[in-house]
Amino acid sequence: xTGVTQSPTHLxxxxxxxxxxxxxxxxxxxxxxxxxxxxxxxxxxxxxxxxEEENGRGNFPPRFSGLQFPNYxxxxxxxxxxxxxxxxxxxxxxxxxxxxxxxxxxSGTRLTVV
Amino acid sequence: xxxxxxxxxxxxxxxxxxxxxxxxxxxxxxxxxxWYRQIHSQGPQYIIHGLKNNETNEMASLIITEDRKSSTLxxxxxxxxxxxxxxxxxxxxxxxxxxxxxxxTTVTVRA
Numbered sequence: 001x002t003g004v005t006q007s008p009t010h011l012x013x014x015x016x017x018x019x020x021x022x023x024x025x026x027x028x029x030x031x032x033x034x035x036x037x038x039x040x041x042x043x044x045x046x047x048x049x050x051x052e053e054e055n056g057r058g059n060f061p062p063r064f065s066g067l068q069f070p071n072y073x074x075x076x077x078x079x080x081x082x083x084x085x086x087x088x089x090x091x092x093x094x095x096x097x098x099x100x101x102x103x104x105x106x107s108g109t110r111l112t113v114v
Numbered sequence: 115x116x117x118x119x120x121x122x123x124x125x126x127x128x129x130x131x132x133x134x135x136x137x138x139x140x141x142x143x144x145x146x147x148x149w150y151r152q153i154h155s156q157g158p159q160y161i162i163h164g165l166k167n168n169e170t171n172e173m174a175s176l177i178i179t180e181d182r183k184s185s186t187l188x189x190x191x192x193x194x195x196x197x198x199x200x201x202x203x204x205x206x207x208x209x210x211x212x213x214x215x216x217x218x219t220t221v222t223v224r225a
Binding site: 004031033035041042043044045048050055056058090092094096100101102103104105106107108 | 156
């Protein structure tokens with residue numbers, strides 16, 4: 001059981017629309033990251049939130065934005081959708097193991113922009 | 115983050131050991147080697163990590179060369195459920211660093 005839940009699992013949007021994706025991470029995991037995975041490629045880092053503040057960002061334009069809530073759940077918002085935004089969007093929460101920082105990923109939201 | 119190089123694909127027979135190589139010749143002293151895998155239609159799953167010593171857990175073993183420029187992930191007895199894309203990642207061992215995924219190695223376990 002992954003412990004990270006994403007919703008919805010699948011979504012179809014029209015170019016130019018806005019979308020909000022949601023992630024519920026495991027209790028006590030105060031760091032959450034979002035990744036975009038295009039078909040046939042590895043996941044690409046979008047941004048990371050720690051205690052409700054963005055503390056790292058990848059090479060994504062400002063129309064990709066996020067929020068983290070006091071209960072550590074998170075949202076990814078994408079404005080002005082483009083066809084190339086079609087991808088699997090993954091949320092990951094960071095947990096501290098014995099001497100390492102591991103990331104637990106959700107199963108993702110498959111976004112299709114038409 | 116240091117760049118990693120992995121073969122694009124490999125086949126393995128069920129029940130045999132699968133040895134997955136990874137080159138990370140530019141790894142720095144504070145960077146760890148992490149392995150994740152991604153089974154079709156799922157999110158990536160943590161497998162194992164190490165700094166310079168060999169490591170073993172219930173899923174796999176990690177062998178890191180003495181100069182730390184390469185490593186090998188070993189799945190001791192591959193099963194059909196091990197068919198996945200395997201990613202080798204190097205990163206500092208802190209929670210404020212991203213995971214930089216490459217293309218990974220697509221491992222196909224055949225009966």
